[in-house]
Amino acid sequence: MILEVQELTTLFPEFKGAAQDRITLREVLTDTRVEAKQSLFIPIVGENFDAHDFIKDAIKQGAVAALWQKDKDLPYAVPTDFPVFFVEDTTKGLQEVAEYYLQKVRPLVIGITGSNGKTTTKDMTASVLSRKYKTHKTAGNYNNHIGLPLTILAMKEDTEVLVLEMGMDRAGEISVLSKLAHPKYAIITNIGESHIENLGSREGIASAKLEIKDGMSEDGALIIDGDEPLLHAVKLDERSLSCGFDSTSDTQVKIISTSDDASEFKVNEKETYNLPLAGKHNVKNASYVITLAKKAGLSNDQIQEGFDHLQMSSMRYEKHIGINESLIINDAYNASPTSMKALIEVMAQLTTKSRKVLILGDMFELGSQSRVLHRSVAEAVTDKIHAVYTIGEHSEEISRAVAERQPQIATKHFTDKETLSHHVRAALTADTVVLIKASRGMKLEELLNDLVK
Template identity: 35%
Template sequence: MSQIASIYQAFLSTKGASTDSRSDNKDRMFFALKGANFNGNKYVKDVLKTGAAYAVADDPMLQDTRNVFIVEDVLSTLQALARFHRRQLNIPILAITGTNGKTTTKELVAAVLSQKYQIAATAGNFNNHIGVPLTLLSMDKSVELGVVEMGANHIGEIDALCQIAEPNYGLITNVGKAHLEGFGSFEGVKTAKGELYHYLKKNNGLVFINNDNPHLTQMAQGVTNTIEYGISQGMVTGHLTSEHPFISVKWQIDQLTEINTPTQLIGAYNLENILSAICIGHQLGVDTTAIHQAIATYTPTNNRSQFIQSARNQIIMDAYNANPSSMQVALLNFANIDTTNKVLILGGMKELGSDSETEHQKLIKNIESLPVSKVLLVGDEFKNMLPQKSIFQHFSSTDQLIAALKSAPLENACILIKGSRSNKLESLLPYL
């Protein structure tokens, strides 16, 4: 029996995998991962004492410790075990990646598919080289279909995740300027995300593709097994019927009866996410009534396109992340909202490398033409960029903005909050 097979037999007797020594590890298999600032091997004996069933470590000093598997590298073992488990489950896996919208799309797809199947989907943003294996290992024999979100900030990562998850279906939501430090350029982004198309083409998988996106159609050239959706062409077509504050979508399958679905989502940019969920649901056998119900009742969480009515203001909370393309569509949507006293609270965009200054200058130029009464900018990225207009204010940190809001509260405003995750703009909510 191979070492992975031996570890797997032990894994099946546990309550699942863990990589955090601080969490509840009782009856779990602990993987002692290492990073630049931590070494999980140091905590192996502690987690075993507090109830972990087994540990996987790569420190030879632990080889005589009971219930510890000593391996060459813990991370690659975690990944190999996840692939082994995926093969034992032998269920269809749908992979979702893209620059923007992948988490919202994943949640919409999961809501639709759960109308017919017992599904398991990526929790939160567990979408990297550690999160994807943990997602797979969280699936048990009751799961009929898996939905796996895949994130990346370097070329080669999506391919590596595909080698672990071995998806049968795939969707790229879109491609835009993000993580340019890692990808090098927009072409690098397309190459990286396109690794999902390449894997599915090579392994006879099925690609769902937005027919309205020229980048995606160009990237998918040579992929023959595709199903398309879009505004005017594809198996599923649809358009917005209203968008204040929540969007409603009228859609149809194969040009048959139109269905009008109200949603609890903010932003016209969510139309393509909704159409992809409808398309995937229909292809995998979910009936139209169930699809309508799933989308109508889906409520966004985690600071993604959330509409919040506070005691003093209306707030569009979209502060989970930001890059030039997601910022552009959010601002366009905000400009189209028919209301007065609009206020922008924007945090700096991270990981743009040498393009950072140029992209932030473009953003400010774009804002200058928008119908807004106040612009509050947070982060060093905006330093020394403010136009000579009284509506613009700059704050070096979110805490500094909180102090300003305490002394001069915003009232009766419609506020868009958007910025990269590290700005922690969600901490503004109690003061709005």
């Protein structure tokens, strides 16, 4: 980011200090524990903290200007010439600065949402489009009303394509993000069960995801899951492009072959692609990216090159060499019934390891449907799975349902990670593969300390 302090006077007319000087801003500072030279300090107010308390630390760390909420007292320790812009709400101020900078850089904006697969699809999209354009993408989980504007403000001024992941907990949040980012192209990866506690039903989730249209360009396109009945009406919209295994999809996908680490598939019975990821769900995610990339003017060779250079975000199907040369797959970043079942299906298809162990934890925000949805995971567990171990308050329903459906599969529920890891560690062999999957709050990646070589 490069802005001049004086530019902010057009956004925020109430200010003090040297706000009209040509002082260069190179980044935004919200965490005063890190150094950020030539930065704009934006103190966010949270439920349990108020960053206004750390203005002196911000200046020490390199802040040369700040936004300031009008109802907060400005400390006397702030230098009189230090530029301060007064706003009603600093989070909204952050969003206003991001929107201003976005309009200044004017990249092609792509918004990606969905119950599952957002991050994988974001990583694929950025990898593919970077073959032709200077591309910037959402880092980590910066996909909410604070993280998305920070992502925008972190892009370089010569960025040509901006890939934004858009997350939500409840209705209305995607609309805010879409109206801020104004994507030309948007992708809805799927409609699952995540946040059903807040949204009431899958229909409610679909409606919330479709808010991504609220800020879209009139000349843009919405790319959707063509196999999802809840999106059937959208499928008929002239601005929508559907992708899926259904023959009525605009981009129809057919899997040719799969291995432990790759998938080969055809698109519309013509083009063949190789993806360095296993799983039917990943092939569908790739079909969204192919459809988007063609709208953006990329060739088939450039798309394949992007797949070849794909780098995934952390804790998404991370492979580790475990004790006794076993294989540990860490996908503990987050989980829903849909994503958990999809990865169990991938596990069942692995050929390099025959002894397959699942470590499954609680899935959050499922509300009154939690018990039923946890039990539904057992539908994906076949006789190809050797053992299912669960941990948490709700996941015991998974092991119970598996025991009822597949009594020959070893099942056991644990109440603490240490006992679980010791149990699994003692049984690791060179022919064992372990999948770790749960919602983020379970922090099951902590098991790696005991299981990884």
